[in-house]
Amino acid sequence: MAMAPGRRPGAGASARQVAEAARTAERAAQHHRARTALPVTAVCALAFGAAAAVATVWQAGLVVALAVIAYGIRQTYRRADNSWAKGAAGEVATARLLAPLTRRGYAVLHDRAVPGSRANLDHLVIGAAGVAYVDTKAWRSKKSKLRFEGGTLRYGRYDQSQALRTVVWEAEQASRVLGVPVRPFVAVHGAKVPGFAGRIEVQGVTVVAAKKLPRLLQNLTPQPGWTAERVAAVEQLAEQHLPPHST
Secondary structure, three states, X not given: OOOOOOOOOOOOHHHXXXXXXXXXXXXXXXXXXXXXXXXXXXXXXXXXXXXXXXXXXXXXXXXXXXXXXXXXXXXXXXXXXXXXXXXXXXXXXXXXXXHHHHHHOOEEEEEEXXXXXXXXXXXXXXXXXXXXXXXXXXXXXXXXXXXXXXXXXXXXXXXXXXXXXXXHHHXXXXXXXXXXXXEEXXXXXXXXXXXXXXXEEEOOEEEEEHHHHHHHHHOOOOOOOOOHHHHHHHHHHHHHHOOEOOO
């Protein structure tokens, strides 16, 4: 996505692009289903309605026919679950939480490309404690819970080990580019994070409730040599070598 000169990319920009592409594809699929499914629905509705009318009275048949048509329309135009849109919304929410840190001397960048891959870095936070990479997870399903069992983090019935390994890999790529250690974090929206005070260490990743992330980053131990000048220098390096992500 083209950016105006000097303008920083917005959080969740690449996820929104994918979400919009998914919505476009879904609208096309809905149009196709409408052209093929609705005539069949109408025929079925008439058949059910006629049968009900014979068995009872014509009013009952009409009710049955309308119910079948309503169900057919609902199925035809149902909206597919768009996890990309949820992810983009989660990234925007994390960006809002991190924004006040810039007034405290931190540099915060969003949605950066990993060189040589299609992956992106959701958020980079550069401050007196060094560099933190934050990956946003919008785990908002009411039917699924976040659990830590036997050394494994699970969201519902899904093992998150591979997702955490990916976060570690992304932090390593940022570290390689910037030439400094990068600590990985996962900011969770929605699901309650197990462990003490909404925070847990899993597979080298700090998983934390998103609302607790800013204070956690501010409470990290300052590292020697991380002056305001070095923060600015690393930020400039990130601007140059971790460009805005585009799909």
